[in-house]
Amino acid sequence: MRSDAPRAPLGLKIAALGGLLFLHLPILLIFLYAFTTEERTYQFPPPGLTTQWFGVAWGREDIWPPLWLSLRVAAISTVLAMILGTLIAGAMARARFFGRDQLSLLVILPIALPGVITGMSLRSAFGVMDIPFSTWTIVLGHATFCIVIVYNNAVARLRRLSGGIMEASADLGANAFQTFRHILLPNLGSALLAGGMLAFALSFDEVIVTTFTAGQQSTLPIWMYNELIRPRQRPVTNVVAIVVFAATFLPILAAYYLTRGGSDTAGAGK
């Protein structure tokens, strides 16, 4: 590191820190509102503070089924994305082959195009093929855009790994499966786990594609979305917002710590 590192101009420093605060303060506000005693408006400052809404939210029976559905969808989508994303990364890490560039474009497309297109496309396909909405129709969409998350993490790690160690393993007498088990998996593991966590966070929180693929079902984000349009008990929504936030925040933080220090730090590729 340079000892005479340049000092930033004050204006730039203020603008940069201001920008970071702008990114974070709004989220903190949600936490405050979960404790407000005001039930019908978004009055600030809150007239009083209470913890009763956590109990009320716990007792609300309409929250639990969407929560379970969201967890189920996120879990299945993550597992599928981890398998499919790792397979593509494995193929991409190998020598160049015909159609390689097209495949990488195909992987990225589901998040490069607006979610409404993925959603509407799936909705059209279900319509054309008369497929009834179910957990699996939601999973179809989620797994599709989660593949790229796992893929990005895996491919970045594969790129950083010295290609020689796979050859070294074969040279020392290991077959392809032993190389996978003893060399590839231990070196790829944390990147895959990080990719899986990001995929889980993305799926758990997804609403745009989900509204097109869920039919009458309600995931937690859809439940929240409906509450935003037709509010019933606003502080309960605040509590749910905190739950959703935590369910995405914690895996992201974990993913960061799993891959920190490398050029392949998780999250840069959303």
Place this chain on the structure above:
Amino acid sequence: MTAAVEFLNVSRHFGAVKAVDGVDLTIAEGSFFAMLGPSGSGKTTCLRLISGFEQPTGGAIRIFGEDVSTTPPHLRAVNTVFQDYALFPHLNVRDNVAYGLMVKGMARAPRYAKAEEMLALVHLEGYGDRKPAQLSGGQRQRVALARALVNEPRVLLLDEPLGALDLKLREAMQDELKALQVKLGLTFVFVTHDQHEALSMADSLAVFNEGKIAQIGTPQEIYDRPASRFVADFVGSSNVLPPALTQALGGPARWSSLRPETVRLAVTGPVSGPVTALRYLGAATRVVIRVAETEVAALVPAGQPLPAEGETRSIAFDPSALHLMEGA
């Protein structure tokens, strides 16, 4: 003597690129064989053809008489010391060394015992618990060596194993590798682009150029009697004389080579030119004379009179020292 490795008209083409082109080669058992050549000359591809990481597009390869064209790398009884060592970063030194035994199903206690034995052989006792990242370049090189040797390979392949080391360490390792090879009686196949390394370590060597073998022989043969201009140029230090100059010096109109230590300086002679450079080498001084557009070097032993730069000198030598080469 048995052939450890045989190449029978072996080619490896990548599309239009002929990385290895019709190579015939026999490596004797127990020899220290060097493959020398500039980068892209096909020497590393040849090594990878032996280990199995490349497959020939033509010809056949035999290892101890057995055709290996259908044998994948992991079933060949050869092991490699890789250029960048390729140590497994997540395993400690002991597990790195024991890896080959582990995948072959050896139990933990005996394979660790063997690993310790190998670490002792390369003077790394007590380093078993370290991770590769905690080792110096020279130590990593020794681990890579131990990791390959523990499998008791029939042939050990070394891909520029000393390239990443600094000069002093490299010279020490050259001696050590040579001693190890003699002690184990193993066939070593060694790839390098460093002619001094190849000449000083190998029993025999092949000089590669553009996918073909330019010359094969003992270091002495290659140094004294280079077969072509390329070999003479690449192996270095020899004077390469064009046909006209060879003829002017009393030979036929062919390319020839002349070792500097056989060249004497004379005041008059058939060809002469100005002294363009003097380089003091300790036991001798290298004097360069420009004759007919060609620089000719002569080694003048210490104690003999030296010309000054710019003075005109002519060159003389014993006619038997002039070595004629193939090719125009």
Place this chain on the structure above:
Amino acid sequence: MSGAILPARGPGDRLTALFWRRPWVLLLLLVSPPLLWLGVVYLGSLAALLLQSFYSIDEFSGVVKEEFTLKTYAELFRAQNLDIITRTVLMAAAVTLASAALAFPIAYFAARYAKGPWKAAFYLGVMLPLWSSYLVKVYAWKLILAKEGILTWAAERTHTSWIIDGILSVPGLESSSLSTSPVGTFAVFVYVWLPYMILPMQAALERVPVSMLEASADLGATRAQTFRSVVLPLAMPGVIAGSIFTFSLTLGDYIIPQIVGNSANFIGMAVYQLQGTAGNIPLAAAFAVVPILIMLAYLTAAKRAGAFDAL
């Protein structure tokens, strides 16, 4: 001494030998499951979308007529639908410009001045908002912009309510509060997509060698000149890469304009409403094709500008 070839010990060894002799077997095994998934589920769906967009709806019965027609696309050119498309593209452009302006100081500081733990803090500080719940972020702004919310409160305390009132009285932006004004929609868009602009911008700026800045200073350029003629052009690919995200995401979003703003229609909202309550799937599909076309044009232009090197 044993032979030069070790015996195969089981199916694993034999399969490995097969992979070695025929590398495409392994490649095919690796590639086919994801290729099937993406090909069937994703490309298949996109094809279904295209197919639907060439159908039309019977105006009397409301039933989809499964015959090829360009009638549905022609409907996009009706004044009200063109309005929706223009509004969406203008909003996307405004959001992109504002994001670039806001992102620059953060990206520049993080790339050039932040060191050690500060660097990590900046990285996390951008990455966490990027990944954290979209809906929660939108919701937070509903709280902030509400008439009785924190912004009004802060403006009253600092006697700056006239600014908000002034904005809300501009023709075209009139509304009772920021949360029901297009300004609110714009602010939320910028907030939600800002991190997508910062990261590629930072990546591009990190590739500007310090020596180049010093060279510029050595040649007598002032700070402003260096910035304008060296930093900005070099940051441009990052800006374009980031703009692909902000532009594309704004084009397709339908949640934000529904929750914050004056319920003016955007492409995403049109798609959502047409396929849902209106039941006009062909027109919804045709609307969904619009952002694809816009993005294709945008990506082609961005590719020419070399933006993909910064991704």
